[in-house]
Every structure is written in structure tokens, then in C-alpha cells.
Amino acid sequence: MAGLRLSEAQRGFFGWVAEAVFANPFGPERAALDRRIAGIDSHAPADPARTLELAIEQVERRVRELDPDGRLRPDRYPAEDARILQWVGLFRIYHAFRDEFGQFIERQAQSAESLALPFADTLWAELADLGLDAEARARYLGVFYQVRRGFHCIEREIIGLCPAVVELRMRLWNAIFTFRPDWYLRCLVGRMEDFSTLLLGETGTGKTAAARAIGHSGYIPYDPKTRRFQESYTRAFVSINLAQFPAGLIESELFGHRKGAFSGAIDHHQGVLARCSAHGAVLMDEIGDVEPLIQLKLLTVLQERRFTPVGGREPQAFNGRVIAATHRDLGRLRAEGRFRDDFFYRLCSDVIALPPLRQRIAENPAELRLMVAAILVRTFGPDGLALVDGVEERTRASVPADYPWPGNVRELEQCVRRICLTGRYQADGRAAPDVFLQQVAAGGLTADELLAGYLARLYGRCRTYEEVARRSGLDRRTVKKYIGMGESET
Ligand SMILES: Nc1ncnc2c1ncn2[C@@H]1O[C@H](COP(=O)(O)OP(=O)(O)OP(=O)(O)O)[C@@H](O)[C@H]1O
Numbered sequence: 107m108a109g110l111r112l113s114e115a116q117r118g119f120f121g122w123v124a125e126a127v128f129a130n131p132f133g134p135e136r137a138a139l140d141r142r143i144a145g146i147d148s149h150a151p152a153d154p155a156r157t158l159e160l161a162i163e164q165v166e167r168r169v170r171e172l173d174p175d176g177r178l179r180p181d182r183y184p185a186e187d188a189r190i191l192q193w194v195g196l197f198r199i200y201h202a203f204r205d206e207f208g209q210f211i212e213r214q215a216q217s218a219e220s221l222a223l224p225f226a227d228t229l230w231a232e233l234a235d236l237g238l239d240a241e242a243r244a245r246y247l248g249v250f251y252q253v254r255r256g257f258h259c260i261e262r263e264i265i266g267l268c269p270a271v272v273e274l275r276m277r278l279w280n281a282i283f284t285f286r287p288d289w290y291l292r293c294l295v296g297r298m299e300d301f302s303t304l305l306l307g308e309t310g311t312g313k314t315a316a317a318r319a320i321g322h323s324g325y326i327p328y329d330p331k332t333r334r335f336q337e338s339y340t341r342a343f344v345s346i347n348l349a350q351f352p353a354g355l356i357e358s359e360l361f362g363h364r365k366g367a368f369s370g371a372i373d374h375h376q377g378v379l380a381r382c383s384a385h386g387a388v389l390m391d392e393i394g395d396v397e398p399l400i401q402l403k404l405l406t407v408l409q410e411r412r413f414t415p416v417g418g419r420e421p422q423a424f425n426g427r428v429i430a431a432t433h434r435d436l437g438r439l440r441a442e443g444r445f446r447d448d449f450f451y452r453l454c455s456d457v458i459a460l461p462p463l464r465q466r467i468a469e470n471p472a473e474l475r476l477m478v479a480a481i482l483v484r485t486f487g488p489d490g491l492a493l494v495d496g497v498e499e500r501t502r503a504s505v506p507a508d509y510p511w512p513g514n515v516r517e518l519e520q521c522v523r524r525i526c527l528t529g530r531y532q533a534d535g536r537a538a539p540d541v542f543l544q545q546v547a548a549g550g551l552t553a554d555e556l557l558a559g560y561l562a563r564l565y566g567r568c569r570t571y572e573e574v575a576r577r578s579g580l581d582r583r584t585v586k587k588y589i590g591m592g593e594s595e596t
Pocket residue numbers: 263264265266271307308309310311312313314315316391432433480515516519
């Protein structure tokens with residue numbers, strides 16, 4: 107309308123706000139934008155939550171400069187300004203309802219039925235006030251819910267402050283929303299099913315936790331008539347461990363079977379693909395363990411978006427997302443012909459590697475304490491924090507500083523529990539660092555000690571003095587003497 111325009115300075119400020127609204131909250135760009143909006147020096151240390159509060163205050167102040175009532179009414183401005191102001195309006199509305207969405211997500215976590223959204227009418231009216239039509243209002247309402255859930259799920263599932271985990275949270279966010287919010291909002295809302303994610307990492311590094319965060323954070327459409335989202339997000343994630351089933355049963359577990367499809371099929375059985383909701387994701391864990399024939403069938407499902415239960419004729423639609431995970435070296439499996447290249451290329455649009463715990467601790471030694479605290483709080487609630495000092499100290503005393511944590515976070519969880527029960531943790535013998543080899547490498551052994559250590563290892567493998575004597579070229583008595591030497595020391 108005549109006369110109203112943003113000044114250059116206003117356009118600059120509100121431009122940052124428009125950029126910030128859907129920016130990756132785990133990424134450095136969003137942190138930098140919040141600081142700029144809050145007017146905080148980019149070098150000064152800042153607490154992110156406080157920075158956000160200040161940023162929200164600044165946005166309110168600048169909006170009231172435009173309109174003392176605080177109503178934006180973007181339609182009064184020329185198109186480019188109106189677009190920016192509409193996003194500023196979305197920023198304000200999202201942050202005004204952020205806590206309420208948080209509480210709603212906690213309540214919804216307890217129910218498989220979709221709950222009514224208690225603040226739906228107020229939120230709807232605020233979106234209408236921005237000049238959005240009903241379709242856009244429903245879409246933004248769904249996106250707000252999704253953004254809040256994405257943040258909540260990633261933050262809760264993936265704890266850590268070392269650079270590799272910071273990067274991991276950022277990557278998980280991008281797996282849900284892409285790296286460009288404007289692309290996502292324009293074309294991809296509710297259409298992410300063709301993006302598969304492949305999670306790689308050792309056992310216990312959090313692949314299932316990461317997959318759950320993605321699965322629980324999909325877009326779920328909002329229905330203004332019922333004031334509910336189409337389903338509870340608790341239904342949006344299913345998983346199957348493919349290493350758990352013998353080859354003959356895998357197809358039935360994936361695709362389901364009809365009654366009488368084979369001897370023993372006494373009833374219809376729903377496979378994991380049928381259980382995966384259209385707004386959800388299925389985790390195919392240990393994908394590196396399935397045979398090429400099953401890989402081919404899964405590839406066909408991904409391409410055609412249909413599958414047929416064993417013994418059935420009618421294909422069924424599959425609209426969910428696929429997340430695959432493995433601890434195996436897929437490069438080697440592919441080179442050996444045990445993992446199909448075509449299947450790999452269908453899965454590889456988003457490959458996320460989860461860092462082993464030893465790497466995390468090497469990057470930031472405070473990581474161990476943080477994870478001990480997180481595990482104690484998960485196990486005992488906030489009271490668990492009182493135990494952090496004691497458990498951390500005993501963990502550090504129980505394992506060497508360079509202990510490799512082969513079972514990663516899962517092992518640390520057991521270590522924390524065992525320390526709570528017995529006061530100490532003894533690492534699995536297989537996993538403990540090889541002290542003998544370390545001493546050899548450090549050049550700290552005498553010839554006798556070297557021989558004693560070597561013969562003791564041979565004895566561990568062969569179990570008879572005769573066999574050790576044969577392999578080492580020594581006589582039986584000498585072998586026995588050296589092995590005895592080693593034993594008396596331990
Ligand atoms: N970064 C993390 N922050 C918090 N908890 C974590 C993290 N990584 C793993 N965990 C926890 O460690 C345990 C094991 O994780 P998870 O089952 O996701 O591992 P995984 O990689 O899927 O293992 P596997 O390959 O054996 O299936 C879970 O309780 C999970 O919540």
C-alpha cells in the first residue's frame with residue numbers, strides 16, 4: 107500500500123530474522139544469526155539460550171517500531187518487504203508457541219492416539235493475521251510442530267559436545283529438513299520419502315538413536331477440522347534388525363505373508379513395511395548382513411514404492427522413508443560382491459558416519475563426564491546428577507586413559523551400571539588394550555620377559571606345553587618354566 111516501505115536498515119535486520127526462522131538450530135549459521143539479531147558482538151562468549159531470548163526481545167522491539175500494536179500486516183508492504191515480514195511473523199509465532207509445542211510433544215509421547223492440539227485456535231488466528239490462507243496456515247502449523255519435534259528428538263537422542271557430535275546433530279537435522287529451509291518449504295514438505303539415509307558406525311555408537319530421531323521428526327499433516335495432526339508421532343518409527351532373522355524368514359518379516367503361503371504360515375502376518383506409516387520411517391538395521399537377493403527386492407521396493415507379501419498377489423503401497431544402518435565395512439562388502447552396487451547407490455544420497463566413543467573422548471576429554479551424567483540422568487532421573495563425580499572418578503580409575511571403548515556408548519551404559527553396583531568396571535578381556543604389545547612397542551621388556559609373554563600367548567591359543575614347544579622350537583621344560591614365570595607375576 108502507498109507509502110509503506112522498509113528502510114535499508116530495517117530490511118537488513120528483518121532479513122536476518124527471516125533467514126533465522128527455519129535455519130538449522132544445530133549449525134553455526136543459526137548461532138551467528140541469533141547473535142546478530144540480539145546485537146551481541148560476534149567474538150564475545152554467549153550462552154545460546156540467553157542469546158535467543160535477547161534476539162526475540164530485539165525482534166519485538168523492532169516490530170513495534172513498525173507498528174506500536176505489534177501487528178505486522180505484511181500485505182501493507184511491497185511484495186519483497188511483505189515476504190520478509192511474513193517470515194518475521196513466522197519467527198514470532200513459532201517462538202511464542204515454542205514451549206507449548208514442547209509440552210504437547212511430551213504429552214503426545216505417552217499416547218499412540220493423536221491428541222487434540224490445545225492451543226490450535228489461537229495459533230490458527232495468529233497465522234491468519236499474517237495474511238496466510240487456510241492451506242498455508244495448516245502447512246506452517248505442521249512445519250512448526252515438525253521443527254519443534256526435530257529439535258527435541260535430536261537433542262534428546264544425541265548428546266555430546268565434541269566436534270564430531272556437533273556435526274552429527276547438524277547432519278541429522280539436514281536429513282529431516284535439508285540444508286535449505288526455503289527449498290524444503292517450497293517443494294519438500296511431506297515429500298521426503300525418496301530421501302534415504304545410510305547410517306554407518308561401530309556397534310553402540312547411536313545408529314538406532316539417530317534413526318529414531320529422524321523417524322520421529324517427519325512432517326505430519328495437520329487437520330483443521332479435528333484440530334489434530336493426522337497421527338501420533340510415536341507411530342512414525344519402526345525398525346527391524348536384519349541380522350536377527352534366518353534367511354528364510356527375512357522376506358516374511360519385511361514384506362509380511364499371507365495365510366498358507368508356506369508351511370507354518372497359519373495366519374496373515376504384517377511385515378515391517380506394512381507397519382511403517384506414510385509419515386514415518388523404517389530402520390533396516392544391519393543392512394550389511396542381508397543377502398544380495400533380498401537387497402534386490404528392497405531396491406525394487408524403494409524404486410517402485412510397492413511390495414507384495416509372501417504368498418500374496420496384490421501389491422501394497424509403501425510411502426515411508428528408509429533408513430539403513432550397518433557396522434560393517436560396506437566398501438569391502440561391495441568389493442567382495444556381497445553388497446550390491448545398485449542398492450548402495452540407491453541408499454547413498456545421505457551417508458552419515460557416527461563417531462566411536464574413543465574418537466569423541468579424544469576430541470574433547472569432557473565428553474566422558476557428559477555421557478556419564480547423561481546416562482545417570484536417564485537411569486535415575488535428575489537425582490542421578492549427584493552420582494556423577496563418584497561414577498566418573500571410578501570409571502577413569504577402572505580403564506586406561508586410552509581405553510578404546512569397543513562397545514561405545516552401550517558399553518559405557520553398562521560400565522556406569524556396574525560401577526553403581528560393584529564400584530568398579532573390568533573391561534571385556536578381548537577389548538582391553540594389550541599391555542604386552544604396548545610394552546613391546548615401548549621397548550620396555552627384557553629378553554626373558556619378552557619370551558615369557560610370547561610363550562604365554564601361544565599357550566593361551568594351543569593349551570598344551572607340547573604344542574607350544576613344537577611351535578617355538580624350545581623344549582617342554584623351558585616352555586613350562588617361562589610360562590610359569592609369567593603366571594607367578596599376574
Ligand atoms: N550420542 C549419544 N548420546 C546419547 N546416547 C547415546 C548416544 N549414542 C548412543 N547412545 C545410547 O547408546 C545406546 C546404544 O545406542 P544404539 O542402540 O543407537 O547403537 P547402535 O549404533 O544402533 O548399535 P548396534 O549397531 O549394536 O545396533 C542407546 O541406549 C543410545 O541411546
